[in-house]
Amino acid sequence: MASSHRSEMIVRQDSPANLEFPFETLSDRLTPPGQFYVRSHFPVPELSAADWRLDISGLTRQPLSLTLADLHAMVSHTVTVTLECAGNNRSFLTPKVDGVAWDLGAVSTAEWTGVPLSAVLERAGLQAGVQEVVLCGADRGCLYEPVKTPGIIAYERSVPLQKARSDVLLAYAMNGQPLTAQHGFPLRAIVPGWYGMASVKWLRGIHLTDTPFQGFFQTLDYSYWEQSGPLSPQMTPLSAMQVKAQIARPAAGETVAAGQPYSVTGAAWTGEAEITGVEVSTDGGLTWAEAELTDPPEAHVWRRWQYLWQAPNTPGQVTLLARATDSAGCTQPSEHAPGRGKYMITFPLPVTVLLE
Numbered sequence: 001m002a003s004s005h006r007s008e009m010i011v012r013q014d015s016p017a018n019l020e021f022p023f024e025t026l027s028d029r030l031t032p033p034g035q036f037y038v039r040s041h042f043p044v045p046e047l048s049a050a051d052w053r054l055d056i057s058g059l060t061r062q063p064l065s066l067t068l069a070d071l072h073a074m075v076s077h078t079v080t081v082t083l084e085c086a087g088n089n090r091s092f093l094t095p096k097v098d099g100v101a102w103d104l105g106a107v108s109t110a111e112w113t114g115v116p117l118s119a120v121l122e123r124a125g126l127q128a129g130v131q132e133v134v135l136c137g138a139d140r141g142c143l144y145e146p147v148k149t150p151g152i153i154a155y156e157r158s159v160p161l162q163k164a165r166s167d168v169l170l171a172y173a174m175n176g177q178p179l180t181a182q183h184g185f186p187l188r189a190i191v192p193g194w195y196g197m198a199s200v201k202w203l204r205g206i207h208l209t210d211t212p213f214q215g216f217f218q219t220l221d222y223s224y225w226e227q228s229g230p231l232s233p234q235m236t237p238l239s240a241m242q243v244k245a246q247i248a249r250p251a252a253g254e255t256v257a258a259g260q261p262y263s264v265t266g267a268a269w270t271g272e273a274e275i276t277g278v279e280v281s282t283d284g285g286l287t288w289a290e291a292e293l294t295d296p297p298e299a300h301v302w303r304r305w306q307y308l309w310q311a312p313n314t315p316g317q318v319t320l321l322a323r324a325t326d327s328a329g330c331t332q333p334s335e336h337a338p339g340r341g342k343y344m345i346t347f348p349l350p351v352t353v354l355l356e
Ligand SMILES: Nc1nc2c(c(=O)[nH]1)N[C@H]1C(S)=C(S)[C@@H](COP(=O)(O)O)O[C@H]1N2
Pocket: 036, 037, 038, 039, 040, 041, 042, 083, 084, 085, 086, 136, 137, 138, 139, 155, 182, 183, 184, 195, 196, 197, 198, 199, 200, 201, 202, 203
């Protein structure tokens, strides 16, 4: 990533680079090149396109090893997908929790080009009983917080076979350009509608198994306590994104002219459904008004929205909130459920501005 771009990003961590898109600059549907957020657990692995291989192993009919040229020779697909880190908005949690303190910008949208995972699975052939597809990254290392890894581990994460076959993309290009090093060169997974942790970067292997994958980033990290049924909550890997709206403008702390119209703008997204509505409150959540969705609905892509606010004449502080609803009838909870821990932070986020 060019340093001129990087300076426009909010640096949450230098090394490995964890960079946030300055969400208050949201204007285009696609996040500008070089401003797509970056979330990495280990240093970027050095991979050369010439030596790189994608190995498909486990319960295949035949083991397969593909070069980048092999993948380029297959039928390509291009999709627009919004990725959000499951820890986005973590800075809004009180008391403070472990992990990168993301504000609003661990979410971005790009156009991804590559080969459907289903086509690669078809080429390898599946043995009976495959349940999960493990996506293996080439990056590795040791982590100490919040829990210590069992020695050096790689970034690995699985998706159920059904999801793997439906719409997972093995992407080699982002917005028409080869993937940059930080976004997973030469190949990454894009798992539409799921939190970003499933979209494994720097892919080196695909492993087919008949048992649930129990790796570090599947169980100890990127999991939450799900309450379903009569038993106590169970630790469950994070998967689909939950419905959310965020306000881009005004930004928190902005001064807004009293008595003037102000165009409140933002974006809203969800997992496996479509955004059907966004409401805005300009009185701290007492009353809500319908915002206008300015993008057409498209699966797995955020919809920008706007709301024309007549700012009151009285100077002072005002708190704005936004909340979205999707076609599955889901909306945002008013509070953060404890079982979600440091992930899936989807209560409406307060944006307090000064009327002057
Ligand atoms: N190999 C590898 N893949 C990875 C990660 C990683 O650290 N290593 N981070 C994951 C997480 S948590 C997120 S949110 C997304 C971020 O993708 P981006 O950096 O392209 O925005 O990549 C995912 N894929």
